[in-house]
Amino acid sequence: MVNLTGKTQLLGIIGAPVEHSLSPVMQNAAIRYLKEDYIYVPFRVAPQNLETAIAGLATIGVRGFNVTIPHKQAIIPLLSEVTPTAKLVGAVNTVWRTEIGWKGTNTDIDGFLSPLKPLSRDWTKITPIILGNGGAARAVVVGLAQLGCPQIWVLGRNQDKLEQFSQSWQNTDLADALKVYSWDKLSQLIRETTLLINTTPIGMYPKIDQSPIDPSLIEQLSSEAIVYDLIYNPHPTQLLQKAKQKGLMIIDGLEMLAKQGAIALEIWLEKPVPIEIMTKSLRNYLNLD
Ligand SMILES: NC(=O)c1ccc[n+]([C@@H]2O[C@H](COP(=O)([O-])OP(=O)(O)OC[C@H]3O[C@@H](n4cnc5c(N)ncnc54)[C@H](OP(=O)(O)O)[C@@H]3O)[C@@H](O)[C@H]2O)c1
Known part of the structure; x- marks a missing residue:
């Protein structure tokens, strides 16, 4: 203007x-x-x-x-x-x-993919873990499928909402790729991913001391892993700070x-x-x- x-x-x-x-x-x-x-x-x-x-x-x-x-x-x-x-x-x-x-x-799908697309990774060999099953997680699921990830794991804290989330994809091409798990399964699954994505608001301003996962779990991520937090304020979040300390690639939501x-x-x-x-x-x- x-x-x-x-x-x-x-x-x-x-x-x-x-x-x-x-x-x-x-x-x-x-x-x-x-x-x-x-x-x-x-x-x-x-x-x-x-x-x-x-x-x-x-x-x-x-x-x-x-x-x-x-x-x-x-x-x-x-x-x-x-x-x-x-x-x-x-x-x-x-x-x-x-x-x-x-x-x-x-446009959230292409927004989400923007920092990932330039990276030279074989996405067909990566099983991403998405923390949270709200609105942003839906765009992330579609984006990851577009990227070529054959399996996508979504973790949520509320079993009913998680089931509804899973059901909502049943008549789509993504039904087979998507698996949902309760939050407490993270410690078993985290070693198997090289792309961890936070779509929960945990750690967002003003509650900047919070993290969606315990720092000890970040230690279990492989050195190849990317940690992507959709939150853009603070910059970086606790989650990303810990991942950076471990030498991992980090991406924020900006x-x-x-x-x-x-x-x-x-x-x-x-x-x-x-x-x-x-x-x-x-x-x-x-x-x-
Ligand atoms: N960078 C960007 O452009 C961009 C775009 C969209 C969203 N975002 C960010 O992404 C975040 C989520 O947005 P949204 O629209 O998806 O929100 P939403 O629809 O409310 O979904 C939030 C999800 O996080 C879960 N959650 C919330 N607090 C939790 C906790 N303490 N422990 C475990 N899970 C928890 C919720 O679980 P329940 O369903 O059980 O409540 C829900 O699955 C926000 O921080 C937002 O700012 C960023």
Whole structure:
């Protein structure tokens, strides 16, 4: 956004709460850099108002928007079209206008894969362990399958939710690849993985002293292992600090956050966008440097 005028176009994010979202920071940084006549605005939308809200966003000519908690699943039946990957994940985080109405996709998968794809690993020989079975874990499962991992192990603390998670993939191509385990199985499984991914919020600001796993378990990881924590604040988390001390490769959630946002902005603007500007704006905002 250079100057707000009558021609300025609207982008935004809907959620409840939406105050915590860092998307306005990075999206507006990229928009300013590109000198595009757009502005990206947070919209607090309560669950009961979702349908009215997206009809209203169409009426006022919003070009596209991101979707955050708690609307990522609920929005699917309200859209005219949903990409196959978003259907598979069961969640939409990016929406844009087409001639027939709103179309939705999920950019978290490519965001998650962004730091992994350049690595020269034989993913077909890796069985990743995912800690947690919430919304982000779903995008991670689809991403790992795209990468070529033949088996994916998901660990959760709540047996009922874990079963539901497992069931939700039953009629998909991922049914055979996915195995779910209770959290206490980690000590038996950890030696067999070289990719450990935390999708729980344990260790996230302000509870920065917490770690999803005991440091003694990190000692059991092979020296080849990568530890990937989706959390981006603090930077690094306790989990990543311990993994780094052991000399392991670590990946935090910042690149995923910037990349999923950059892909969304590319969809809306139909042109390449400066991801490094978006990452820099996040780092500045979070005082990470
Ligand atoms: N870097 C990025 O771009 C990016 C993108 C998405 C998410 N994230 C991060 O990923 C994390 C999860 O997000 P989400 O949307 O997936 O949340 P979510 O849907 O609430 O899922 C959280 C998962 O963590 C589990 N969990 C929470 N506390 C736990 C504990 N003390 N012990 C064991 N398991 C626990 C939950 O278990 P129950 O189901 O039993 O409650 C659930 O399976 C957040 O920190 C978020 O910031 C980062």
